[in-house]
Amino acid sequence: MENHEKPHFGYIYPRPAVTTDCVIFGFDMTEELLKVLLIERGIEPFKGRYALPGGFIKIEAKTNEYGLVVEERNESLLECAKRELKEETGFDVQNIYELGTWSTPGRDPRCITITDAYYALVTIQPVRGGDDAADAKWVPLYQVLNTIKNLPEGMRFLAFDHDEIITAAHIRLQQQLCFEPLAFKLLPKRFSMSTLQKLYEAILEKNFDRRNFARKMLDSGILDVFPTESRNINYQLNLEKYEEFKRTGRLSNLIF
Amino acid sequence: MENHEKPHFGYIYPRPAVTTDCVIFGFDMTEELLKVLLIERGIEPFKGRYALPGGFIKIEAKTNEYGLVVEERNESLLECAKRELKEETGFDVQNIYELGTWSTPGRDPRCITITDAYYALVTIQPVRGGDDAADAKWVPLYQVLNTIKNLPEGMRFLAFDHDEIITAAHIRLQQQLCFEPLAFKLLPKRFSMSTLQKLYEAILEKNFDRRNFARKMLDSGILDVFPTESRNINYQLNLEKYEEFKRTGRLSNLIF
DNA sequence: GCAAAAGTGTTCCGTTTACACCCATGT
DNA sequence: ACATGGGTGTAAACGGAACACTTTTGC
Numbered sequence: 173m174e175n176h177e178k179p180h181f182g183y184i185y186p187r188p189a190v191t192t193d194c195v196i197f198g199f200d201m202t203e204e205l206l207k208v209l210l211i212e213r214g215i216e217p218f219k220g221r222y223a224l225p226g227g228f229i230k231i232e233a234k235t236n237e238y239g240l241v242v243e244e245r246n247e248s249l250l251e252c253a254k255r256e257l258k259e260e261t262g263f264d265v266q267n268i269y270e271l272g273t274w275s276t277p278g279r280d281p282r283c284i285t286i287t288d289a290y291y292a293l294v295t296i297q298p299v300r301g302g303d304d305a306a307d308a309k310w311v312p313l314y315q316v317l318n319t320i321k322n323l324p325e326g327m328r329f330l331a332f333d334h335d336e337i338i339t340a341a342h343i344r345l346q347q348q349l350c351f352e353p354l355a356f357k358l359l360p361k362r363f364s365m366s367t368l369q370k371l372y373e374a375i376l377e378k379n380f381d382r383r384n385f386a387r388k389m390l391d392s393g394i395l396d397v398f399p400t401e402s403r404n405i406n407y408q409l410n411l412e413k414y415e416e417f418k419r420t421g422r423l424s425n426l427i428f
Numbered sequence: 429m430e431n432h433e434k435p436h437f438g439y440i441y442p443r444p445a446v447t448t449d450c451v452i453f454g455f456d457m458t459e460e461l462l463k464v465l466l467i468e469r470g471i472e473p474f475k476g477r478y479a480l481p482g483g484f485i486k487i488e489a490k491t492n493e494y495g496l497v498v499e500e501r502n503e504s505l506l507e508c509a510k511r512e513l514k515e516e517t518g519f520d521v522q523n524i525y526e527l528g529t530w531s532t533p534g535r536d537p538r539c540i541t542i543t544d545a546y547y548a549l550v551t552i553q554p555v556r557g558g559d560d561a562a563d564a565k566w567v568p569l570y571q572v573l574n575t576i577k578n579l580p581e582g583m584r585f586l587a588f589d590h591d592e593i594i595t596a597a598h599i600r601l602q603q604q605l606c607f608e609p610l611a612f613k614l615l616p617k618r619f620s621m622s623t624l625q626k627l628y629e630a631i632l633e634k635n636f637d638r639r640n641f642a643r644k645m646l647d648s649g650i651l652d653v654f655p656t657e658s659r660n661i662n663y664q665l666n667l668e669k670y671e672e673f674k675r676t677g678r679l680s681n682l683i684f
Numbered sequence: 685g686c687a688a689a690a691g692t693g694t695t696c697c698g699t700t701t702a703c704a705c706c707c708a709t710g711t
Numbered sequence: 712a713c714a715t716g717g718g719t720g721t722a723a724a725c726g727g728a729a730c731a732c733t734t735t736t737g738c
Contacts, residue, residue: 182438186489233442243540249531254454270528284499288529316640
């Protein structure tokens with residue numbers, strides 16, 4: 173895209189370039205902070221800025237007997253998002269959700285590019301020996317959002333329109349959390365009730381009463397209880413009960 | 429796209445074709461039915477089938493001094509959806525919301541096409557002198573959804589993957605209605621309480637107690653009351669109070 | 685030993701639901 | 712006069728919010 177090589181794929185009508193970007197949320201249990209995974213851009217445009225991981229959709233194309241371009245193999249946008257994530261950050265993510273498209277003319281200075289944004293939830297391992305992927309960094313979400321909020325009009329923190337995407341992803345995560353126990357996707361298999369509560373508080377930016385929170389969670393019946401050697405209790409999501417809970421439509425009980 | 433004219437727009441990497449499709453909901457007050465606007469396709473593929481109104485995104489492109497394609501003028505996906513809607517159905521819609529993308533390989537037999545789907549809410553005028561737009565028809569939503577549900581595995585009712593899109597749009601409409609008084613977008617400025625209730629019932633496929641429904645609506649404070657000459661009362665959405673209601677976060681009161 | 689975190693029940697209030705009768709209109 | 716649709720209030724049940732003290736563990 174950056175060189176002047178002669179283009180070799182033609183279409184009757186011009187087409188926009190298509191990318192996916194992904195907002196990856198992780199909960200850092202030691203710092204009790206909700207974080208996002210950002211990539212420092214190594215090339216122009218926006219070289220040196222942080223950006224969401226993502227990239228162009230992959231299409232295998234050739235020209236047929238009539239000189240028309242025929243696409244032979246390709247991927248869905250979801251597959252594209254997962255592939256780019258794996259390539260750029262090493263993460264293999266199942267919990268990935270579509271957020272929406274961004275397509276304002278001019279959002280990419282190189283060419284007309286529309287992006288389909290996704291958000292994903294991953295477990296950050298308690299001990300991380302630095303970041304696996306080159307240039308990928310876990311950044312506290314509140315830092316990013318505050319920076320964005322306090323920028324003077326017209327200025328941007330992240331590359332492209334990623335400020336807007338990350339802001340929208342946070343709002344969406346908050347909304348979805350009210351209906352689906354998404355939070356468990358951000359935790360290891362077993363966790364304490366207070367960790368779960370801290371996670372909810374980090375996402376929703378609210379504090380809850382310890383007893384009410386625990387009761388609501390336990391009453392829902394989706395948690396299995398595991399005593400530990402100490403007096404503390406650990407919990408684990410019971411997937412069957414969760415599915416049943418979902419079916420019987422009692423999910424609104426989890427709204428705060 | 430259907431002829432064998434030599435393609436004249438080239439890119440270094442192949443690109444997918446991009447379309448928008450729109451699920452337009454309207455409430456037929458005389459029949460008390462929720463309807464969707466469908467287009468009968470006049471050309472292949474899927475000639476003669478019903479489909480959602482939509483079409484390709486418009487890009488003005490030319491080749492620059494290096495032989496590279498440069499896009500000069502274009503539209504966002506939202507603008508594309510509105511333009512196609514206007515062109516195909518004559519509707520000028522403000523209440524339009526993004527639903528999501530569909531991009532499974534093979535969904536369009538012609539070429540690799542991804543679509544960004546939208547849904548929109550319009551007022552059907554009580555008296556309609558036939559359909560303005562050629563080939564556009566208002567079809568009861570429940571008929572479409574039932575047909576889709578009862579199809580044998582692997583069969584489709586609408587063109588492309590529009591079965592899935594329309595199903596997703598209905599679910600989304602139901603969900604959004606629980607947080608936002610979307611229903612008002614489907615009604616004329618003034619309406620009776622029972623009309624409003626019938627609309628809610630049509631969308632959510634549930635029946636409500638008349639008194640409880642009216643109380644909840646009135647208690648929210650977003651409706652202005654207008655006595656009529658008869659004993660009946662008409663209502664109208666008060667936009668300022670609605671905005672205030674939204675800000676103060678009491679929207680969950682409207683969940684049923 | 686002291687500070688910080690985790691465990692435990694009860695009360696009160698607000699919201700939701702269920703329910704029946706009267707009046708006006710039009711046929 | 713009869714059927715239909717629209718108007719109106721109350722009581723019971725449920726779910727959500729507020730709240731204090733005791734025990735354990737780690738520093």
